[in-house]
Amino acid sequence: MKTIIEYQKLFKKGEPTPSDLLSSCLKKINPSLNAYITVTEELARKGLEKDIKGKLNGIPVAIKDNINIKGVPTTCASNVLKGFIPPFSATVIERIEKNGGVFIGKTNLDEFGMGSSTERSFYGPTRNPYDRAKVPGGSSGGSAVAVASGSAVISLGSDTGGSVRQPASYCGLVGLKPTYGRVSRYGLVAFASSLDQIGIIGRNAEDVGIMLEVIAGYDPKDSTSSKKELEDYGNLNKISKNIKIGLPEEYFEQIDDEVYSSVMEIKKALEKEGISFKSVSLPTTDYIIPTYQVISYAEASSNLARYDGVRYGLRRNGENFHDTIRKSRDEGFLPEVKRRILVGTFVLSSEAIAEYYERADLIRRLITQEFNEVFKEVDYLMTPATPTPAFPIGDRTDDPIRMHLSDRMTAGVNLAGIPAVVAPAGMIGKLPIGYQIIGKPFEEKGILSVVRLVEKIAPFKGFLKEVHDD
């Protein structure tokens, strides 16, 4: 498997042609990994026929199945959206099409993005290609596995509390969550609207940057999208060695020793390049998960009220109108989504709203303020991406709290709306593990440039051989 720029050069020589690359990617779709809910070969072939010359000319892209492609089912891995075929495409999809990218399929996820393992899908769990007994992370697990196993060159996911970055860590990839507002959410099915952001999973920083150049920018269809000017995110080779990186002490607690050592190896490599590090503190870190739970569950309970069986999706007729809605929703949602809707309903109820939702909103501001304060002292933050490598399938599905443990490093970034990227730090046994670089708002180019530098000075050697030796 090669990079986007390498393929563009090879296409000019005709070895391979875009059609050859697509065929080779299709061959690598392994049903036992269950990365895809829908494979869209016909759509991809038609895309190639258009022969559009752009930044993604002929590149097969996998799309998380909560982002709409007109005419292709969007399931959100839920029974409640059975049979739903969107009559419009997401803005990011239109932008990829205009740049010549082709869509190979819609990838598996935890239902509506609610999970950290891609096990809670109506279409069954996705497996980690490095060890099939382990989860790939989630909720964008299908998008990560598609890239890690070579069936797509790059993919899109969505990141509400770490759903792009955590699977990137578990699958040895680069996963970017852009600043809230950098990428249009039009056509992304909403989970928690103040936290959701479309993200990118690729093999290296440059590919992720090129994709960001394609999908970022103001969209009149999303009022939270920003008009702030764009940068050449794919051009990452210039980085000042005068930068200072902060290491938030709280993010190095409650993690495996091997995870700590892997991140420290990256730190050492950067220090050799003259980059300085400083220990900093983000004291509210321990409250990130409960705050994230209150806000995301509350928003989910409101957003998912739309699934009533009337306008689209599963419908089970009952004795009366309310009975029809209640039956459709009971049969449509899996237990985790029901749990989150019910807790969200509780924290928004008149007797609990002040104690839970309003308080969580204030803590969210406090978390944001703490990030703002440390960014007066340092340019970026470096943390582990996850406290452990990928965990066994079935290990956490019965425990609604333990599943959130892996979100400790990632969800604060969503609460503060800032950008972060995860990239491979090394291997623990046969499993990859990632580090995370967090930046100030709209500093996507900066954080990707740090990852690019690490790729040059301490290249990741753990890529799956069967994928990367072709």
Place this chain on the structure above:
Amino acid sequence: MKEIDIKRLSRLANIELDKKEEKKLQEDINKIIKHIRQIQEVDVKMHPDATHLMVDHLPLRDDKKEKPLTVKEVLSNAGNPRKNHFTINRIIDEDDY
């Protein structure tokens, strides 16, 4: 901490639950609420001026008419559309006439 009323929550959330589901979800939800109660420990009064990133940008689009989806497209995913309308169960009882 007061036990949550799962029947009331399921009614508010419009989700029908059978007895077995009700029991399991009641246990899970009590566990989750016990966990999220941690946020009561944080002193939030000290930071009234803390702002949120998102207030910085909320541009509105031009107030111009755009091509909407057609009625056919809008109804294309509806369960049982009739005469260009969505349909639901009858909500007026015989007695209301």
